[in-house]
Amino acid sequence: MQTHEIRDRFTNHFVTAGHTAVASASLLLDDPTLLFVNAGMVPFKPYFLGQQNPPFDNGTATSIQKCVRTLDIEEVGVTTRHNTFFQMAGNFSFGAYFKEGAITHAWALLTNPVDQGGYGLDPERLWVTVYLDDDEAAEIWEKKIGVPAERIQRMGMEDNYWSMGVPGPAGPCSEIYYDRGPEYGEEGGPAVDDGRYLEIWNLVFMQYERGASDSEDDYPILGELPKKNIDTGMGVERVACILQGVDNVYETDLLRPVIEAAEKVTGTTYGASEEGDVRFRVIADHARTSMMLILDGVTPGNEGRGYILRRLLRRMIRSARLLGATGATVETFISTIMDTMTPSFPEIIDNRERILRVALNEEKAFLKTLESGTKLFDETAAAVKNSGKSVVGGHEAFELHDTYGFPIDLTLEMAAEAGLEVDMAQFDAEMQQQRDRAKADSKAKKHGHTDETVYREWVDAHPTEFIGYNELTAEATVLGLVADGASVTSAPAGTDVEVILDATPMYAESGGQLGDRGRLVAGDTVLEVADVQKIGKKIWVHKATVIAGGVELGMKVNAEVDENWRHGARQAHTATHLIHGALRQVLGPTAVQAGSLNRPGYLRFDFNYTEQLSPDQLDEIALITNQAVDTDWSVNTIETTLDEAKAMGATALFGETYADDVRVVEIGGPFSIELCGGTHVDTSAQIGPVAVLGETSVGSGARRIEAYSGLDAFKYYSKEAALASGLASNMKAKTEELPGRIAQLTDRLKAAEKEIQNLHRQQLTAQTGQLLERAETVGDVRLLMVKLDGVAAGDLRTVATDLRGRLKGETAVIVLASDVDGKVPFVVGATQAAVDKGIKSGDLVKLFGEYVGGRGGGKPDMAQGSGNDVAGVEAGFSAVRDRVANS
The missing domain is CATH 2.40.30.130 (Elongation Factor Tu (Ef-tu); domain 3)
Known part of the structure; x- marks a missing residue:
């Protein structure tokens, strides 16, 4: 039974039983406690928390929610049951039925014959667990359903008690397990071997209210809830394993094709080694999760959701390379997973080109990172060998991983090729510190919903x-x-x-x-x-x-x-629609809206796109927008159903949830047709002029256009015209001649600045001989430390390079610092003899930086940094002197 059929049977079963079918919410919800939706019940939290009454007939609902969990990405593929992305099928009751109803519904779907809409599982292979003192659930299972007492096991709070992790609803669980047979492990039920006995469904009985606690599994129970609710979750992928007769979730119809594609591009066979199999599973899992995140509007970045996506894509690419791939692989993997997932998520079809564009752009960026990271590793390895050591420091390995995005497995592989080892104990310690910081940050941010x-x-x-x-x-x-x-x-x-x-x-x-x-x-x-x-x-x-x-x-x-406020807001909001339409004409349908803000006279429009717009593209967008204004199109609003709106080609905002009845705003026929509940002008000419101010990046794969509308646009153009006129008058030129005149002046100014800079450097170089006289001897090292006020960072480096060259036959270290408007640039240089002795410029730069409130880095023979505490310079010099003396 294919996965999409498993989904359909679940939905049909509960709709037939009177439940309202609710479409999956976006993976991105406005929830302060979550990075991504990580459970099927998340979209229903306002109803469980009592903030709103559920709007469903009979107080029941069913959904198949897409979920992402990324707490332990490194563990993906090590086990064969866990995915970062998964589909959670659930049925929900808000006071309509409780334990007996939930248990009866689940048992019927699992065991009813296939020709009667069920999954046809053998009842003799199903085991259940209940909470320690939940006699009510145990009795229902035994007396009502007929499960033998020996296949009903009682488990503690860690396994069979649920809460949201914050004060609110809580209650015992009952879990359903499938016995996969003796070839998978020891007999005796899930309490003995949860490898053989696969959990497929969790029934949560929300009947209590829990209090606050720092512990995940030890918190006070404040009393019973006024309404007892049901929240269940059936793992679609796990049920697919059973119904498709495969060993694990990676061999189902959704992920196995990706593994097969990976075999072709890597030349390696799945099943040949456990290490290789883990990498195949990482590719399959991360390809699917990355694709689904991009589908819902996430773009790669350096923090939050974007960082998670970037990390997934890069681990996928790296795993393919470790398996033998030499070229680009992302298009193959992402295209394959889109093919397998489309029957369940048909919206992939309309977003296919955009998804590939985002993923391929990240692959290009990562391949450049691999190139630069390899150079940094080579320098580190050379320094280790020159010092007579054989172990790359864990700190250096962590810096490559954390700062430069260089995977640790690649560092280990390259170290082995160079005959070196890596201090993994230190690396693991720094990784754990990073995880602890992340968990502390997450805990600090994790709080209850605004009390509504x-x-x-x-x-x-x-x-x-x-x-x-x-x-x-x-x-x-x-x-x-x-x-x-x-x-x-x-x-x-x-x-x-x-x-x-x-x-x-x-x-x-x-x-x-x-x-x-x-x-x-x-x-x-x-x-x-x-x-x-x-x-x-x-x-x-x-x-x-x-x-x-x-x-x-x-x-x-x-x-x-306020009529003036509304008038300006209507102008700006309608202008936003026109800019969106113009944007899609210029860039194509892959440039989709990712958010907007409009207030009277001003708008900004965010869109997913991986490249900076050229001036010509921006000019064309502005021209098309104002042509649409001048055409004076009628702005029509149509109230219709969501399905009809989609059939009309109306575009929607990523992450936004729409009701069954929606409002469509249409301007100029196919030019602009969007789902929108905002207020708009009656005709496009009422917007007035639209002044496009520019376009900027707001993250990897995301861009932003800003513009003025109406009277504010006129004021902007008027001010720009007055400025140009004033400049033309001062320069005694015509307005159209200004660009050329300004370019000439700029070139002359740059030439003059360059000449002044060269003269300044010549003066500094001429003083080098005098500076050498200030060197001191520390042990067998010549140490020169000088504070040169007013000297910029680039000039400091020039002087340090010159001094190092003059001292190249000696064991010498140069430390230069400056005071430039309260900033403290500093440079450390070391001759080759000093580097061979184990004195590294990078280490000394970091040490000096601690005393001037700064940081820096570089190569063993030359490094630089910047701080902001001038008062610490002498203390920094002293610390460097002590370090050199002990080298």
Whole structure:
């Protein structure tokens, strides 16, 4: 049974049982506790936390959620059961049914015959576990389902008790295991051998509320929840192993084709060695996870989600090289995994070109890193050999790994080829320190959701009616007031208060458009509204200050949008659509939106693209945008279903979740058609001019365009024209002659600066002989340490190089430092005899940097750095003297 059929059977089983089918959320959710969605229940957290009531018929839902877990990437492939990406099929009950319902549903799907919609598993091969004191679940399994008591095992809190890791819902679990047979391990159930007995489904019974604790498996239980809920998770990949009769998840229909592709490009056979098999599994796993992350809008970078993606791609590339691949491999692996995953995720088809572009660009960058890293390793290895040693320091290996992205396995391989070893104990210690720092940072960032329970009454009972598409003023009733995080009945003058109305013309911040500003007025009462936010997608919260009078619950007020604010916001938001349309015309469909912000008169538009735009491309985007304004197209809004909107070709924002009924904004037919709930002008000419300011990088594979719209664009152009006119007047030239005149002046200035710099260096070089007279003898080393104030870093290096050349026949070390506007550039040079003695410039630079609040690095014979504490220079000199004396 293919994986996509396993998914379909799961969904059909629960939809037939009355559950609402919920599409998988993006891997990227606005959740302060998560980097990626890592469990099937994550999109349902607001309902489990009691922040919102579930909007599902019968209080039940089912989904197949895409998930990513990356805590121990190094362990991927070592075991054959774990993937960084996986699909979690789940059914959820919010007070509708509890233990018996969850157990009955799961057992029926697993054991019903295939021709009746089930998976047809042999009931005799299924084992279950329950929590230690969960007699209720154990009795259901034995009495209701008929599982023999000897196949029901009780486990402790670590295995069979669940919580979110923060205060909130918690409860016991019951897990279902499949016995793969004696060839896989020892008999006796999952308590004896969880290699033979494969966990395939976890049923979580949320019935308690847990308190705060620093321990993951020891926390106080505060009491029972008012509603008992169900959260289950069935591992799609693990069930596929069983139904496809393969040993592990890497041999299923989704990943085995990637391994076969890797065999072809590497010339190595899967199954030939355990070490090689691990690398094959890394390729298959990381290819899929990388592809799915790019699909959801992640681009490689140096932090956060982007760093995870970069690391996955580079480990995949490196694994292929270690298996024997010599050229580019990414296109083969990513294309193969897209083919296997498309039946389950058809949106891959429309994003195929973009996914490949991002992945291939990262491969090119990494191949350059491998080249530069190899040079750095060669220098390190040469220094080790010259010192008479045979071990590359763990610190150097870690620096190659952490700073330059050079994989440790490559360092080990190259060290062996050079007849050297690597101090892995020190490397592992530094890696552990890095992990500890990461965990501490993660723990510091991990906190509960913003407490929105104060709004729950209104979210559940009084969703705000937004009437602002057609009206800018409206009479409304005050349904709720919140001050300092608590519900209040009134607010006097001078109070900052959040006001909840039954209806409002004010737009709440969403889709990149900032919330409206305006006023709430009732007789002598006046509230200035500075922002409007949406809670639970149902209520509009007006953040206001009571300017006069006072506001009370039940009061009738006139809600008035600031017309100037709305006018500018509509212009900017509609201009954003035009720039998106122009961008796709110039760059093609792979340049997709990754986010935006628009406020009156200004917009920025982020898009996924791997290359810097040329001036000509930017000019063309600006021209097409303003041509669209001049064409005066009608701006049409269409309310329709999500499926119909997709059929129309409407584009959507990555990571955004849309309801079944959506709003489409269409401008100029195929020029621009997008899903959007924002406010817009009636015709494109109402935008006024659009001034494209420029384009910048906001991360690897992500770019940003900024622009002014309307009157702000006119002011910008007017200011630019006045500036050009002023320059032309001062230079006695025509405006169109300015670029040439400025280029001539720039060239002359650069030539003059270069001449001055050369003269300055000649003066410094002339003083070299005098500087040598200040050298001292420390042991058998000539040590010259001088502070040359006002000398830039480049000139310091020139002087140090000259001094080292004059002392090349001796065992000598030169240390130069300067004070340049409070900054402390410093350089250390060492002759070859000093390097052979074990004195490395890089080590001395790091030592000196500790005293001047800086850091640096370089080669054994020449290194440099910069600090910001001039007062520490003499102490730095002293520390270097002591180090040289002990060499």
